[in-house]
Amino acid sequence: MARVETKEHTWSFDQIYDEYKTPIYNYVYHLVGDREQADDLTQDTFLKAFRALPKMDANLKLSAWLYRIATNTAYDALRRRKLIAWMPWQDLDHEPADVESADPQEIYGTTELVRAALRRMPAQYRAALLLYTQEGFSYSEIAQALNIAESGVKMYLSRARQSFREHYRALEQGGGNT
């Protein structure tokens, strides 16, 4: 098995996968809202990383770089989904569960409400919010993972919180159709 050196470590691919599989999968899952698709995207993320990694600078900061690939991979999946939706003959595979039921609080606990609200947010804001709250990223790290200027992170997080609040409250009050 190939080994890769970074400034932090000398890694085998096994070690990288074991170290990052859960945070990356968790992040990707909350971005796309579907387990099966998260499986594929996690696999794609690590495949891309393993292919590119031996060519990367030894000073690569592995964590930020992996999240960047995961973000781009998930975004593209979401964009593809949009394009497929634009093409009416295609069935959408693996759509998120229907969250527009009449009595959401009877169906969902808090965790489900949080996930449902996340799914309704614009993807780029969702990513910023997840990276900040779940992964503990700094503004600078979020800027790198999302490929935006650091000054833009402030705006992203502000919009993300506003959007999340709006959707969560609507779901909490049973207004699932917002």
Next chain:
Amino acid sequence: MSCERVEELLSAYLDEMLAPGERRSVATHLRKCQHCQTILDDYRRFDALLAQLPPVSPGPAVRQKLFSSLAQNPLPVTDELQPIPADRYIDSYSPTRPSLPSLPDVFSSNTTPTRRQPALRRPLPIGSNDLTRKVPVVAPRKSSVGQRALLGVIAAALLLAVGIGSIMGWQLMSATQQQRATGSGNAITPPAGYSSTTLPLPAGNRFVFLHAGALWSASTDTSPAQARLTPPNVTVGGRWLVSPAAPGQAAGDMLAYIDIQHGYVHVIRSDGQNDTVVPLPLLGSRAPTAALWQTAEGQAILNGLSWSPSGAQLAFVADPQSSGKPALYIYTLSSNSVQVVAPSQNGVAAMPVWSPDGIRLAFALTEATGTATQIIDYNTRDKSFLAVATINAPDTLFSLNWSPDVALPAITWSTGSDGIVHRVEIVVIDMMHTPRLLAQGNFSQAIYASEANNGVGGWLLVDAQSGPISLEDVNLVGESSILARGHAVTLAQWSPDADFVDYLVTTNANISALHLVNLANGENRVVADTVASTPLPVWSTDSHRLAYSTGQQIYIYTVASASTSPVSSITATVSALFWLLPSPSGTSTLLLVTSQGMLYAASGTSQPASKLSIDNVQGSVQWTQIP
């Protein structure tokens, strides 16, 4: 401070990312505003909820699939891989996106690579702003009709040459074979009077050309010298294509063509057997008239053939619903089946191009209004689509190509208007969200070669104004090499291996100096100073020799020895040149095509060029192999 303003700042206030003055103002406002305080409380609560979301982990199947996929497609040995600066892997050119000055700090604490530099194969860029270069934009020069005609002729010739490895030569034609076949009226007359009793053809290498609505296979060393490949009841038009050569082979062994008489795609073996009709009417219920073929829709269909790299599938454009909006289809030879890729509801499909690994298909999808064209990446494995770029009128898509790097699939293309290329761009699928600009300006030619720049891929750009930079090579990493400055370059082309570039600098009407640039060392030499543009200079398939005409005499320039030798003259006017495939002993033979379509073989000055019993050679010539 108003509530509206405070609401905008609450998130940053929570994160302690406000300047001291703003922070004090927000704090003051919060003390007296319950509405804003409630929002802040909500933000705190939701942050906590998000942080407490139970993590989900991938099942063991993900690991199993990942590592079995790696095992099936093993990575190169790390010792042989070269590092690149990490910022190469950081996103793309975007005119509206802020720059990322802090990127190297995050991805690399030291921008100096600690391992050795790339020697041969460099990875594709994911872009960095410092690599984005711009050529000064100047207004297109008004060119004379003659110059415009020449540009058009050059563009047509290059279209034939680029991307088709087996094309050996071409003849510049003012009228296409299709026009010849279709005539001036609407009725399409099938070619008649040709016998195909010599089929199947024997094994060996043969070249194919179009004449009078039929494809012909010819050979200088095996019998029959010339035989019609296509059946008598079809009329071949448009862009016919030989399948890609299998590994270790000199040429492909299948051909695809469009029968413009009946409106169907056919595939046929190179020995003339098994002519198969692809079971989808290209124009639906409409009669395939010459007038219809000459519409934009007809042209999209005629130019829509694209073999997959393995030759197992053929992409083509068709309008079986007669909707006026052609769609994209894939024909699979083994099953004789057709699948739709992009139905016509979504726009007009055109220009399909397979990725080097045969997994993806790039194509153009133009909105019904014609104002915008999307470049689409279609993944044949998961049948998903990705819109990678949009081109807005008045610019249109000129050419669409794939990077040779299958590990990081990337599409590169040229756009422009009125025959002038304005932009050359690239997008790395799945890793970039906006295209990255490789070159911008007014170019009379933008020719892509995937072999260029040691396999990275590159564009050869000819400035339309003969500005300070008249010719340059831009690789897919965005690096530019200036090949000529201040010259009136009228034609440039890659050698087949893309190790050399030759170009003509016009001195007066139809007389040019022929230059040759060795891309390995940048050496630029004048091969000859009185070279005609008809016939065009032509490379041998092994890139060892370059044949050109002075108008009176044909010469062969041998690159390795930098020597020139004349070829025996013939009395007829030579309108095109092409090379035979090298013989097993390595010798190359140049074929001379006269303006009447007669063929002469020239092997040197010691013997006169010999007239071959092959005639009517016109248009593009492609090699085939008969197993």
